[in-house]
Amino acid sequence: MPNSTSPNISTPVELVVLDMAGTTVTDDGLVLESFDAAATAVGLADAGPERDDARRYVLDTMGRSKIEVFRALFGTEDRAQAANRAFESAYDARIDDGVSPVPGAAQAITKLRESGITVVLTTGFSAPTQNRIIDALGWRDLPDAFLAPGSAGRGRPHPDLVLSAALLAEVTDISAVAVVGDTSSDILSGRRAGASLLVGVLTGAHSETQLLEAGATHVLDSVADLPPIVLP
Structure with a gap:
């Protein structure tokens, strides 16, 4: 220990x-899966440097308020709120079998x-x-x-x-x-x-x-x- x-x-x-x-x-990795759903929902490219940088930022800021993370990543309040809704929808859908x-x-x-x-x-x-x-x-x-x-x-x-x-x-x-x-x-x-x-x-x-x-x-x-x- x-x-x-x-x-x-x-x-x-x-x-x-x-x-x-x-x-x-x-x-079991559900946070990152849900982030990918959120990033896609606000138009972030499925692959490439921008997606990689965003995933790295999510890992570095684990534990922080998710809406604050999305505000830092996506610039506008509308995009941050849309990302947060998509994230929570994806996460909630897997809670029963993923947590x-x-x-x-x-x-x-x-x-x-x-x-x-x-x-x-x-x-x-x-x-x-x-x-x-x-x-x-x-x-x-x-x-x-x-x-x-x-x-x-x-x-x-x-x-x-x-x-x-x-x-x-x-x-x-x-x-x-x-x-x-x-x-x-x-x-x-x-x-x-x-x-x-x-x-x-x-x-x-x-x-x-x-x-x-x-x-x-x-x-x-x-x-x-x-x-x-x-x-x-």
């Missing part, structure tokens, strides 16, 4: 903010909650897509809450989702928050919010090096390995 430096955390963890796709949920839990994720969440820690699941998807994933997995009662960009503020790498979760959980101090994700954006959002524990996992988009460069305090093989890091 890879692990970076282990900081001296004096404040007990009261809240764990967990990413979904790539961290607690696996979707499954990361092994051990549900058990880890249950163990944390049984120990008195609040667990909030966050995403870069819209709230309707997040809800479709939750219902497909039967996870409605698994964590304490779910948050998505929009009602909970801006998406990653902004700190809004983490801060919204901290307000929801009524933590005594922001240093009592742990943030866990598979992308640099997850780690950066936690760092900007002031969380003391920034945990990267290797079940998703980014490498150990990328996660450490973003500021991860720990890098784990899987979220299944999280409880011993968090629990006193």
Whole structure:
């Protein structure tokens, strides 16, 4: 199990903010498939440098709010919104057979909650897509809450989702928050919010090096390995 430096955390963890796709949920490449559908819908060539550059940008920005990614890629709000609609339509159509839990994720969440820690699941998807994933997995009662960009503020790498979760959980101090994700954006959002524990996992988009460069305090093989890091 890879692990970076282990900081001296004096404040007990009261809240764990967990990413979904790539961290607690696996979707077997469905994000990239759905992006290709979105890119085609707004007229991007099926092959060539422009498509390759766009796919690379999607990989580099995994974890961020999808509409923000499309705004950066496609220039105008109309194209970004059209791409986002096509993306969500393609993703939603495959959720039932393309999405499954990361092994051990549900058990880890249950163990944390049984120990008195609040667990909030966050995403870069819209709230309707997040809800479709939750219902497909039967996870409605698994964590304490779910948050998505929009009602909970801006998406990653902004700190809004983490801060919204901290307000929801009524933590005594922001240093009592742990943030866990598979992308640099997850780690950066936690760092900007002031969380003391920034945990990267290797079940998703980014490498150990990328996660450490973003500021991860720990890098784990899987979220299944999280409880011993968090629990006193």
